[in-house]
Amino acid sequence: AADPVRIGAATYGLQGEFMQLWSNALEDHPAVKSGDVEVTVFDGRYDALVQSNQFDSMITRQYDAILFVPIDADACVGPVIQATAAGIPVVGSNTRCNSDQLASFVGSDDVLAGQMVAEEVIDKIGGNGKVVVIEGPIGQSAQVDRAEGIDSVLAEHPGIEVLERRTANWSRAEALSLMENWLTSHQDEIDGVIAQNDEMAIGAIQAIQASGRSLDDIAVAGVDGITDALKAVQQGQMATILQDAAAQAQGALDVALARLGKADALPLSETWTTYPDLAWNDGQDDTYNIPWTVVTNDNVESLLAQRQQ
Amino acid sequence: MSSPLLLHAESIAKSFSGVPALVDGSLALRAGTVHALCGGNGAGKSTLLNVLMGILKRDAGTIRMEGREVQFDDPHDALNAGVAIISQELEPVPDMSVAENIYLGREPRRRFGLIDHRAMREQAAELLESLGLNLAPDAKLGSLSIADMQMVEIARAISRDARVIIMDEPTSAIGERETELLFTAIERLKARGTGIIYVSHRMNELYRIADDYTIMRDGAYIESGAMADIDRRRLITTVLGKELDEEFAKFNAPGDNTLLEVDGYSRGSAFRDVSLHLKSGEILGIFGLMGSGRSEFLDALFGASPADQGEARLDGNNYRPCRPADAMRAGFAYVTEDRKGSGLVMDASIKRNVTLASIPEVARSGLISEPSENRATLPFVDKLQIKASSVDMPVKQMSGGNQQKVVLAKWLQTDPRILMLDEPTRGVDVGAKREIYAFMSEFARDDRAIIMTSSEIPEVLGMSDRVIVFRKGRVSGELSGDELTQENLVRLSS
Amino acid sequence: MPQPTSLISSDPAPKDNAHRSLATFMSDYGIVVAFIVLCAVLSVVSPYFLGVNNLLNVLRQVSINGVLAIGMTFVILTRGIDLSVGSVMAFAAMVAASFAGTSAGYPLILPILLGLGAGLALGCVNGVMVARFAIPPFVMTLGMLSMARGLTYIYSDGMPISSLSSSFLWLGQGMVAGIPVPVLLFAMVFALAWFTLRYTAFGRYVYAVGGNPAASRLSGIDVRRITFAVYAISGILCGLAGLMIAARTSAALPQAGVAYELDAIAAVVIGGTSLAGGKGRIVGTLFGVLIIGVINNGLDLLGVSSFYQQLVKGAIIVVAVMLDRSRLSNA
Amino acid sequence: MPQPTSLISSDPAPKDNAHRSLATFMSDYGIVVAFIVLCAVLSVVSPYFLGVNNLLNVLRQVSINGVLAIGMTFVILTRGIDLSVGSVMAFAAMVAASFAGTSAGYPLILPILLGLGAGLALGCVNGVMVARFAIPPFVMTLGMLSMARGLTYIYSDGMPISSLSSSFLWLGQGMVAGIPVPVLLFAMVFALAWFTLRYTAFGRYVYAVGGNPAASRLSGIDVRRITFAVYAISGILCGLAGLMIAARTSAALPQAGVAYELDAIAAVVIGGTSLAGGKGRIVGTLFGVLIIGVINNGLDLLGVSSFYQQLVKGAIIVVAVMLDRSRLSNA
Numbered sequence A: 001a002a003d004p005v006r007i008g009a010a011t012y013g014l015q016g017e018f019m020q021l022w023s024n025a026l027e028d029h030p031a032v033k034s035g036d037v038e039v040t041v042f043d044g045r046y047d048a049l050v051q052s053n054q055f056d057s058m059i060t061r062q063y064d065a066i067l068f069v070p071i072d073a074d075a076c077v078g079p080v081i082q083a084t085a086a087g088i089p090v091v092g093s094n095t096r097c098n099s100d101q102l103a104s105f106v107g108s109d110d111v112l113a114g115q116m117v118a119e120e121v122i123d124k125i126g127g128n129g130k131v132v133v134i135e136g137p138i139g140q141s142a143q144v145d146r147a148e149g150i151d152s153v154l155a156e157h158p159g160i161e162v163l164e165r166r167t168a169n170w171s172r173a174e175a176l177s178l179m180e181n182w183l184t185s186h187q188d189e190i191d192g193v194i195a196q197n198d199e200m201a202i203g204a205i206q207a208i209q210a211s212g213r214s215l216d217d218i219a220v221a222g223v224d225g226i227t228d229a230l231k232a233v234q235q236g237q238m239a240t241i242l243q244d245a246a247a248q249a250q251g252a253l254d255v256a257l258a259r260l261g262k263a264d265a266l267p268l269s270e271t272w273t274t275y276p277d278l279a280w281n282d283g284q285d286d287t288y289n290i291p292w293t294v295v296t297n298d299n300v301e302s303l304l305a306q307r308q309q
Numbered sequence B: 001m002s003s004p005l006l007l008h009a010e011s012i013a014k015s016f017s018g019v020p021a022l023v024d025g026s027l028a029l030r031a032g033t034v035h036a037l038c039g040g041n042g043a044g045k046s047t048l049l050n051v052l053m054g055i056l057k058r059d060a061g062t063i064r065m066e067g068r069e070v071q072f073d074d075p076h077d078a079l080n081a082g083v084a085i086i087s088q089e090l091e092p093v094p095d096m097s098v099a100e101n102i103y104l105g106r107e108p109r110r111r112f113g114l115i116d117h118r119a120m121r122e123q124a125a126e127l128l129e130s131l132g133l134n135l136a137p138d139a140k141l142g143s144l145s146i147a148d149m150q151m152v153e154i155a156r157a158i159s160r161d162a163r164v165i166i167m168d169e170p171t172s173a174i175g176e177r178e179t180e181l182l183f184t185a186i187e188r189l190k191a192r193g194t195g196i197i198y199v200s201h202r203m204n205e206l207y208r209i210a211d212d213y214t215i216m217r218d219g220a221y222i223e224s225g226a227m228a229d230i231d232r233r234r235l236i237t238t239v240l241g242k243e244l245d246e247e248f249a250k251f252n253a254p255g256d257n258t259l260l261e262v263d264g265y266s267r268g269s270a271f272r273d274v275s276l277h278l279k280s281g282e283i284l285g286i287f288g289l290m291g292s293g294r295s296e297f298l299d300a301l302f303g304a305s306p307a308d309q310g311e312a313r314l315d316g317n318n319y320r321p322c323r324p325a326d327a328m329r330a331g332f333a334y335v336t337e338d339r340k341g342s343g344l345v346m347d348a349s350i351k352r353n354v355t356l357a358s359i360p361e362v363a364r365s366g367l368i369s370e371p372s373e374n375r376a377t378l379p380f381v382d383k384l385q386i387k388a389s390s391v392d393m394p395v396k397q398m399s400g401g402n403q404q405k406v407v408l409a410k411w412l413q414t415d416p417r418i419l420m421l422d423e424p425t426r427g428v429d430v431g432a433k434r435e436i437y438a439f440m441s442e443f444a445r446d447d448r449a450i451i452m453t454s455s456e457i458p459e460v461l462g463m464s465d466r467v468i469v470f471r472k473g474r475v476s477g478e479l480s481g482d483e484l485t486q487e488n489l490v491r492l493s494s
Numbered sequence C, D: 001m002p003q004p005t006s007l008i009s010s011d012p013a014p015k016d017n018a019h020r021s022l023a024t025f026m027s028d029y030g031i032v033v034a035f036i037v038l039c040a041v042l043s044v045v046s047p048y049f050l051g052v053n054n055l056l057n058v059l060r061q062v063s064i065n066g067v068l069a070i071g072m073t074f075v076i077l078t079r080g081i082d083l084s085v086g087s088v089m090a091f092a093a094m095v096a097a098s099f100a101g102t103s104a105g106y107p108l109i110l111p112i113l114l115g116l117g118a119g120l121a122l123g124c125v126n127g128v129m130v131a132r133f134a135i136p137p138f139v140m141t142l143g144m145l146s147m148a149r150g151l152t153y154i155y156s157d158g159m160p161i162s163s164l165s166s167s168f169l170w171l172g173q174g175m176v177a178g179i180p181v182p183v184l185l186f187a188m189v190f191a192l193a194w195f196t197l198r199y200t201a202f203g204r205y206v207y208a209v210g211g212n213p214a215a216s217r218l219s220g221i222d223v224r225r226i227t228f229a230v231y232a233i234s235g236i237l238c239g240l241a242g243l244m245i246a247a248r249t250s251a252a253l254p255q256a257g258v259a260y261e262l263d264a265i266a267a268v269v270i271g272g273t274s275l276a277g278g279k280g281r282i283v284g285t286l287f288g289v290l291i292i293g294v295i296n297n298g299l300d301l302l303g304v305s306s307f308y309q310q311l312v313k314g315a316i317i318v319v320a321v322m323l324d325r326s327r328l329s330n331a
């Protein structure tokens, strides 16, 4: 057979479950399984400089295409320009990048996720009440965008009072302590917890449970749809907004292959069947917005079943 | 005495967290003289001198130089005013060369203020040469023996062209020959009008070079005068505050059976083909010039850095120590010459240091109780007259001589059979020395014995039953009985 | 008989004993004073601070860092450092969790032993390399920080392990007589460490080796063995911390414990133990741990914004240590 | 505490001179040897490694850590440590970037001076607190790590600053005579530091203060001033690194530089400088920086899976140092 197509996948960091699901999905892409495509996943260690360095290496190694999940929407511009200049198409995924040279973008809009998570909580508490917001690391694009979405919703709901707003750095352990302390200082005031990701939402849930309060009284929602969050939804403890890692990763790979013109019979992944509204258009669109899915009791079982595979 | 005193300190007081170390330190130094500052261990000599140098801040008192009151807040000020010190504790910068250590803080400069390494090396070589020292300017201080380090410190202080040089026990770590070199230099300094404050527990030295003396006891000034006006006996009595009988109390007698035999011990270039034996009840002296390999030999015998050739037999059995623990199990104890580097844990208390080498004995089923530790420590405090406010005092707060006693106590606590002493009385005052000598005699009995090295010839002659002389790492002779004379020692060692 | 010039039996400073003992207390326990000041301030500005529940929260929150900091104290006392605690903890948590699933049905002792064992094993690797091969501790444990994290990812395939059995979760979330289990574990470890350092021969050796390795070796102490042992201790305590964190967060996360080494070292150093070795106390570490915990808790209670939180936290740490050390004037 | 080594180092008696000078070379430049071995291995396993472009990449990639590590070398030589480099760098980057926007239109010199000034200012705060108030360096700079990050958030309102002018970007992305500007900056800083440590009185005093503070004070050296100065130097170099990173990533990010202190310290320690102070060389730091850079680059080139990458990276660091130090027998 011909040499496999070599794809570099530059992730912002593999520490969280979400990016792990994303890269596992890449490995499960039909073209990778068949051996036609070889992917190498890079761990960006949450550092724009590290990602930039990894681009240098990928350019040196002359990868055929790069899938890029940048840590920052602005700092990603330089590497994209360099790779494009070296003739390597860069397909963005998951996190947006403010570069017009990106070959395409297959991901989900974090601002929208922010809106959705805020709305979940606000709806549940009936449009009035007191909430706390747990944020990601200050300044990271995902934090900035989700915060923007949350803020836009909060602005429309004057009946909602934000008691506290703090970072727990995407960490379950940090959010757990933070919530324990807030439950002390606000006693029974807190009606809802808006968390920018699921890990932190779960930390909050654990603190609420440990304090002996009922999750019926406090609405919690997070973003991403990690496995533990799905289980929590199943038990009626929280709501989450599923960001489809598999669709983002595999869809991005499909688009990259399309741009390379190295495979026929595209698209190969299930992305495009899962989301029939998402038009494939031969992979030539600038942006493919994978829809967010609110995880509810109705769809959680099937999502969990998928996850078990 | 019409011209104003070069340096005049009056009623200096200093206490450490409430404990007075110095209550009334006074000293009057004339230009062109050597002034002996005398006192027992812990009398406050170093404290006074450190105050004079601006290392410690005094609580009270005045210091005048040439009639003008001065205030040194930092050694920097003292150096600028022309006061330099050879401090009691060696303070080498271990990873710098001899030349760099000597010229630290006043390096020869080239254009643009850059350091002139070549000039520095040359000047250092010249300086060492003029002092009669055989040291390579490029050698790293950390690789030198402590005697050599001491010589570097001496060279550094002397080369400063200071008007006052404070010498706090400059000779405690060096041999007779080096002491002579120092004295020659001191004579030259005197001739230039430099005033020197000199501390030493070796009385002979004081009578050789000092012009005046000041005696301190328990942190207070006792008396001062001209060296010529005080005899040895009264000096000692005044220093100690009590009468002292003969200096060397020696009443041990070597037995017949051989405890230890060493055959052809060699290690690298440090020592070669050393053979000797040690009899029960014997005090065996090892004498040699600085760097003749004595300490290295003892290190090897203790397993600290094992010999690479030769063998040793203890009670006729093979004795091959690979590390100190082996030697200790065989009944050895070893008081090294470098108490700060290899003897004491400076931050730890007296009792922790005393029990350091015998924790298994002090402990009961792995546990150590304060009382058992105190029980182990207190007898030595009395016996060796260790001066400290409590056995919980960190040893770094003790005077030098008292620290030395703690090292000795640590090893005695292990109840050894063969006690190896490398410069055992370094910095120890005459009173305590006598106690140590008496103790040595008492120790060397039955099937026990002592190997001692010392650079103090009177000590070697006074205490040894037999002396092995080292020269350049080899045994150059053995002396006993009537042959034990200063002339023979000097002849065989040089 | 020469008259004893020893001052030991007689009272050293009759003049101002009161002054002296205060000075001694301050120099020994300055950090306790700093802690009390901090608590006093917090209880004034936040009415919730002094509540029993809140104090238990603080204790529970500090217990993991506390366990790590105690191991770190042993290491630092010997002049070493252990940067790998966070990663080793994560690895141990993962190993333990993989045998603590609800479905697996192993007895509780198995994940506990395997978790402790995993920590111990990696600690022993640190110990051997530092003690036997003289790799500088900073380098070795930095390497281990990276290696243990890699092992965690490899072992877990990068995915968290959750659905842990409730008996296992008890280790992090249970209560005994109104006291959270992690707090009890921390207290036990603290008591054991305090006792070891104070009353056992091993404890003496740890101080001695850090204070002067050359003198220790010459005194017959097996410096290498002691050095090895402190890393092994740190390792097994990382294992315990791993059990605690997995049980507390109901999952073993591959990214757990990132940067925990800084908090652990900070607690030790704030507690007055010198990075130069040989000097310091486990009680100091306890208060170092508590100070960090109380600062975090207080800032949360007061609702300080994320932006100002870091600024304030850094400043308080510096001021607390300044309070502690300001008396040590002369050099 | 300086230790005359007579009893600890069992110096293996220079048998023949040739052997000895090799031993000396190895002990002085063992890290160079380790570096060469590493490069040789990499150039065999990856055909891309030795390409000019790749080598320039490596140099560009290490230049920021390099600049930080040089400042760190000064600090560590005096027995100190600077944990705040990453945060101070981020703060300086933010300050500089806020005056380097395309729209602002200030001359290039303004952001440069302000960036360097911001770094210097925080470095001076570290210096004053350590030198004047005797706060342990670890605690002070840990506090600053937190405080500087807080300042960065406050100053930037938690948002990245991008759209920087192209003249500013040149600092991170430009080339002069085929050599990337960051590499030139790093080279200049390195040369200056090397020269300073070797030929200036200040440089010697840095060593002396770390080697034996008491002796330095006795020699009339103003120990406090030297101590202050090294933190100020580290600060201004953080400022420079801040300019470089903002220009290289085309944005100042509030999260930039997290955990950079570990890499900087690692480079210094791998390079043979002792955390106990007084011993080490800037050339060693250069090779420490290069070793870390080459490992990262090599693993990326080889496409080692990220799970194994951490494991391998940790192991290589340990092995490199083992190669370097294997001759030095134990302590």
Ligand SMILES: Nc1ncnc2c1ncn2[C@@H]1O[C@H](COP(=O)(O)OP(=O)(O)OP(=O)(O)O)[C@@H](O)[C@H]1O
Pocket (backbone or CB within 6 Å): B016, B019, B020, B021, B022, B039, B040, B041, B042, B043, B044, B045, B046, B047, B048, B088, B387, B388, B389, B396, B397, B398, B399, B400, B401, B402, B427, B429
């Ligand atoms: N830093 C310190 N803290 C507490 N006490 C101290 C400190 N330094 C010295 N001392 C005490 O001050 C007293 C005087 O000590 P000093 O070193 O001046 O004696 P010395 O006369 O030089 O004795 P030696 O002949 O043994 O050197 C001693 O009792 C000692 O314990």
Ligand SMILES: Nc1ncnc2c1ncn2[C@@H]1O[C@H](COP(=O)(O)OP(=O)(O)OP(=O)(O)O)[C@@H](O)[C@H]1O
Pocket (backbone or CB within 6 Å): B143, B144, B145, B146, B147, B148, B173, B174, B175, B269, B270, B288, B289, B290, B291, B292, B293, B294, B295, B296, B297, B337, B455, D005, D006, D007, D009, D011
């Ligand atoms: N660590 C070391 N490295 C290299 N050479 C050393 C070391 N220690 C000692 N030497 C050298 O070994 C030789 C023997 O030194 P040693 O200390 O045994 O002599 P000594 O007779 O005890 O004299 P001193 O009075 O100096 O103690 C000297 O030349 C010394 O410089």
Ligand SMILES: [Mg+2]
Pocket (backbone or CB within 6 Å): B045, B046, B047, B088, B168, B399, B400, B401
């Ligand atoms: Mg003295």
Ligand SMILES: [Mg+2]
Pocket (backbone or CB within 6 Å): B294, B295, B296, B337, B422
């Ligand atoms: Mg000797």
